[in-house]
Amino acid sequence: MKDRVYISDISKHADQEVKIQGWLYNKRSSGKLWFLQVRDGSGIIQAVVFKGDVSEEIFQRCEKLTQESSIVVTGKVSEDKRAPSGFELQMKDIQIMHLAEEYPISPKEHGSTFLMDHRHLWLRSSKQNAILKIRHEVVRACREFFDSQGFVLIDAPIFTPNACEGTTTLFETDYFGSKAYLTQSGQLYMEAGAMAFGKVYCFGPTFRAEKSKTRRHLTEFWMIEPEVAFLDLDGDMDLAEDFIIYIVQRVLENRRAELELIERDIAPLQKVTKPFPRISYDEAVAILKKKNIEFEYGSDFGAPDETVISGEFDKPLLVHRYPARIKAFYMKSDPEQPDKALCVDMLAPEGYGEIIGGGQREDDLETLEKKIKEHDLPKEAFEWFLDLRRYGSVPHSGFGLGIERAVTWICGLNHLRETIPFPRLMNRLNP
Template sequence: MSVMYIDEAAAHAGQEVTIRGWLRSRRDKGKLHFLIVRDGTGDIQAVVSKATVGDAQFARSAELTQESSLVLTGTLRQDARAPGGYELDVLRLDVLQVAESFPIQPKEHGTGFLMEHRHLWLRSSRQHAVLRIRHEIIRACRNFFDDRGFTLVDAPIFTPNACEGTTTLFQTQYFDETAYLTQSGQLYSEATAAAFGKVYCFGPTFRAEKSKTRRHLMEFWMVEPEVAFAQLPDMMDLAEQFLAHIVAAVLKSRRAELLLLERDPAKLERVTAPFPRITYEEAIDILQRKGNPAKPGDDFGADDETILSKEFDRPVIVHRYPAALKAFYMETDPERPDLALCMDVLAPEGYGEIIGGGQRIHSHEKLLGRIREHHLPVEAFQWYLDLRRFGSVPHAGFGMGIERAVAWICGLDHVRETIPFPRMLYRLYP
């Protein structure tokens, strides 16, 4: 016999196999017990017959509770009526542990209770589906850039300075000096792009923003490509190809998980390039026509992004925001110096911004002036200024938050379900 994972059932039909897992549920019918067992790769129905396993093992089977751990040996057979299309006729049952009463039962639980038991909530079929899709999105991100000649060059988590000021950063003591938990790997990616041409970094980022909206986490993961010699139009092209690739990968490999989440695949099938592109000024016009009080010079909040994104059936790229709204490093439009060569990609169905980026200042003098205008410490950015002294070229990039992308693709109401252990304003446990 062979030890088998449940998702390998098709290769073992008719064979005697061993499955190791946990009990999801049990249904009794006379001298038969029907066990739904999960092993992390899938679910399978196992049939325990008193006539086959004997009195002792049948009695042991009757003691099993939700999440009890067990090892089952039996004959695997195809059955279209069974979960997953296969069923195990049990010959032997070994119980590793009869679990205590499981806190999460098949009934309605409050969000606070579920978050307090997040370490156990992860075992539910819904959370399993979400995190399987997250895994697929991450794999698709890496494949997209790897297949296009990008080099993965990770950025540090401890940084001596901030990308956009220190008001929303977590500060920590780094021996005898102050350090911050990174809010973006972008500045370091600019350095590696000057060495490798096309790069991306992928890792955790942190924002000490005291926000409780459904789109915010204190700790999240971000993938950030950076390309030497690229300009804003190049990034808009790259971003739409990137998102279309990710959505196609999920539709191909995780359609069953989308259906379990009751996510309509038809809405995702519309996510193909090219995406609509509108300027910031055109976005203001749309908002005003919709009765929104936005006026030129205003930054967009979640409500504004929701209105804009609902105007389109696929992501929309909003570009050339007022320079005053953007970070110190953002290049300005040579024809309109009051505008930044930047973009935000807004996901449809009201999910808002999932990608932000643009073209970086490549002039040493201009960047130095912007650092001083923003009252940032020049000495902390000296290495960043060096990039403009030794072979500076136009360059551009963007960042995509994994959790917001997962929330959109899965159709979730809140990003707290998109990461195994979310860190929110009032949530640091478990």
């Protein structure tokens, strides 16, 4: 009886007879010889069979085999430099569990719309497989980073009541006759969590109903948001820096093969080391001015501006102290220059743009009440949030990392839609 072996472990079984359960990725023949590329989710291996070596029936099974048919193959593992992976299976037997219908995704090129329409099948392709394994590594690294530092996971609600930040467009749902909205951030709830547990984070889906049609936007994306009591802006930037370094290191350590498969140049990732450059909004504006780029002081940076600014550095860049006017109401003003907010954005290198947004929160009750008024927000909805400033208010900070944007940068991809299993975009709700 042969033991079932995963292809990722095949090198440990050289010269042994093993059983592989998987699907036919591709096949090639040369007359009385078949080469079957078999995948099982953990990897791909080539199975070889000569006509004279097996029964006529087994050889004919290979002939009628279609792409993505599910199969069980047994044979001896042998090291062979002619095989794509360096190892191949000398086939002794093959069982067809299900003969697949004509598979829509052929080994040649396809357009992104077609592939996204077949996302449920496209996930089987080796490149998509590699990207989502890297995503998994990023998610695991995020959790381990915070877990190992005493953070408590506090999940924020998905349904939220009226109002919130009031900036972005929210998805509205019917909630037993009244309106509820899908969360655009767990941050306000994390502030409550930080006052209860000291260090907390949440990790979950986030929804934005913006009609953004770009390579950097999803309507449903995943965000991890830490929040820490007694932490100022500088400490927040330290945390974000250590966090990103940890994630990138983990991917470099554990997913090197996947990075190679998607042909990611790892040199820029190897440069992600302490310390990251930190510049103020004013310094960033100076860079734009020096490059003769038209920019109105006081406004927010557009995506092309961010590319120019981050292009001056070969590491992730921290830009802090934006004008308070263009930032959310809960941002704390800089006591030394009250028109600036104690906020920070992290811009990924290589033109990938913003991956982190965060900062120090306003902790003074009166100031926060004033800001709610200035932003024309309904005070009643924020009474619970104001309570956090009534009962033992302390300085606190946090940030949010967009998982898909981070994975897009780490993988060096052109579009973030490949970094989530089933992307939700303005024009895509299927499959």
